[in-house]
Amino acid sequence: MSVADSGFTSVRSADLSPDDTYKLLIGCVQPRPVAWITTVGRTGVVNAAPFSSYNYIGSQPPTLAINIVQRGDGGLKDTARNILDTREFTVNVVNEAQLEVMHKTGEDFPPEMSEPETFGIALLPGVAVAVPRIAESPVQMECHLTHMLTIGNGHNVLYLGEVVAFHLSNAVYANGKIDSERLRPVARLGGPFYTGLGKIWHFPPSAKGR
Numbered sequence: 001m002s003v004a005d006s007g008f009t010s011v012r013s014a015d016l017s018p019d020d021t022y023k024l025l026i027g028c029v030q031p032r033p034v035a036w037i038t039t040v041g042r043t044g045v046v047n048a049a050p051f052s053s054y055n056y057i058g059s060q061p062p063t064l065a066i067n068i069v070q071r072g073d074g075g076l077k078d079t080a081r082n083i084l085d086t087r088e089f090t091v092n093v094v095n096e097a098q099l100e101v102m103h104k105t106g107e108d109f110p111p112e113m114s115e116p117e118t119f120g121i122a123l124l125p126g127v128a129v130a131v132p133r134i135a136e137s138p139v140q141m142e143c144h145l146t147h148m149l150t151i152g153n154g155h156n157v158l159y160l161g162e163v164v165a166f167h168l169s170n171a172v173y174a175n176g177k178i179d180s181e182r183l184r185p186v187a188r189l190g191g192p193f194y195t196g197l198g199k200i201w202h203f204p205p206s207a208k209g210r
């Protein structure tokens with residue numbers, strides 16, 4: 001690490017431990033949206049867990065990507081195992097009202113324990129997939145797994161899902177648009193911190209781009 005006169009601290013990735021790399025990355029890439037993912041296990045247990053290494057990556061077809069890391073013992077998290085078994089998952093958007101319970105579902109629970117059941121999270125049946133969605137979530141996106149991409153040494157695996165159905169609450173959706181102020185989405189910062197909507201800037205669309 002060098003602290004140069006430029007006023008920047010410059011760090012070569014090769015000099016960082018895996019843990020420090022992770023901490024630095026989640027500080028550099030923030031705020032991150034949170035995918036609260038529901039899946040169903042082989043025995044029918046409904047699982048819910050949050051993932052903020054997540055974004056949309058394509059629109060034709062609509063495609064989401066989620067990076068799920070290995071467990072400490074090298075095994076799969078329940079979400080990853082269920083996606084591999086069923087090739088289906090649902091991404092539920094988290095707003096301020098769900099923040100606290102969503103955070104609780106980020107703890108490590110055994111596969112036979114259903115987070116929705118444990119924390120009293122109401123579910124609605126899936127429409128295009130067999131996976132239930134989180135009723136209080138204002139936006140739910142049902143996905144089919146399309147690709148899996150192992151990154152580097154296999155610690156991170158990217159799961160790509162095509163959105164086959166969108167469910168949009170009337171409270172946030174009208175005329176083909178989601179109202180951000182009504183949605184009140186939450187996002188993850190570095191460390192165990194979250195943020196909500198701050199100031200919203202508006203630039204009128206130009207003919208040249210978005």
Ligand SMILES: Cc1cc2nc3c(=O)[nH]c(=O)nc-3n(C[C@H](O)[C@H](O)[C@H](O)COP(=O)(O)O)c2cc1C
Pocket residue numbers: 034047048049050051052053054067068069070077078079080102103105106107108109188
């Ligand atoms: C806000 C938040 C974001 C998270 N993002 C990720 C992530 O992007 N990738 C990941 O592997 N784990 C992430 N986690 C940790 C998982 O949610 C956690 O390992 C959880 O126990 C996995 O549950 P499962 O075994 O039921 O799938 C995050 C946790 C929280 C609270």
